[in-house]
């Protein structure tokens with residue numbers, strides 16, 4: 001006998017239709033037009049630029065600026081992001097940020113996280129928007145009171161539908177008329193751009209919570225993944241992001257792909273962004289060490305080696321020693337940076353500090369090497 005399925009919340013037909021129709025038109029219309037008519041280069045370029053405009057409005061605007069307040073920005077920038085977000089058709093800033101703050105606060109909680117990855121790929125990617133799963137909090141904006149003080153956020157929320165229609169039909173149509181290829185522009189700049197920017201953002205809720213490494217914390221499902229970062233304007237370093245959500249960077253190494261961070265930095269250079277928040281290096285290093293210790297201990301328990309007890313003791317000792325050297329190193333580093341900034345003339349003191357800084361750095365590095373070797377034994 002079949003067990004009755006638990007009652008599902010009602011389907012949100014508008015969302016289902018928008019996602020299904022835009023996807024179908026892009027998937028069928030674009031290849032058909034490419035074969036029968038061919039797209040102009042200018043239309044392709046416009047589609048790429050429009051996709052980037054939508055993408056950055058979400059990552060740099062909706063996400064890092066408004067949801068996390070990781071920096072502050074000029075009204076011109078905020079206005080552009082507000083228009084780009086409506087163009088990306090991802091609900092108003094207020095609604096998106098409210099959902100996103102709940103996501104961080106209750107990450108992986110199937111009842112409270114709006115797009116909990118523990119409910120599976122489909123649900124986290126798009127399923128959560130297709131039924132009224134959390135109808136009770138659709139108009140509950142208590143966790144975004146601060147954003148309601150931003151007149152641009154309020155303006156966008158109030159005129160959201162008009163802005164959606166104006167941007168999504170107006171921009172592709174205007175470009176189509178100017179370039180002389182209206183249908184080509186509607187297909188590429190209109191539909192394909194929308195579908196791509198939708199799914200790229202959705203990957204941050206699905207893929208970035210399922211596929212990758214967890215160097216900073218395994219307390220939740222968020223992962224760091226270079227490939228996902230490549231698709232999502234740098235948001236794929238999601239493990240770092242969940243560990244230090246107020247940081248305007250998602251990737252902290254120079255070689256990691258985080259164009260959203262580069263864009264925010266460029267805006268700062270132009271005087272369009274300020275108050276960029278970062279997590280102190282020392283705190284990040286401590287989190288990495290703590291996670292390494294946790295993983296090493298788990299592996300050791302799992303492997304059941306005959307000398308497990310002794311190895312665990314050594315791990316603990318090396319870990320504590322490393323933490324001590326880390327603290328010493330960052331203390332002297334801080335003093336060294338301050339000295340470089342302020343006390344150029346006190347040369348004797350400066351050179352002593354410089355020497356101490358180099359010593360501490362070397363001894364920290366040495367201890368790090370010992371720690372890595374020990375971790376390899378456990379791995």
Ligand SMILES: [Zn+2]
Pocket residue numbers: 103204205209222238242
């Ligand atoms: Zn997340």
Ligand SMILES: [Zn+2]
Pocket residue numbers: 063067068100104241245
């Ligand atoms: Zn976030």
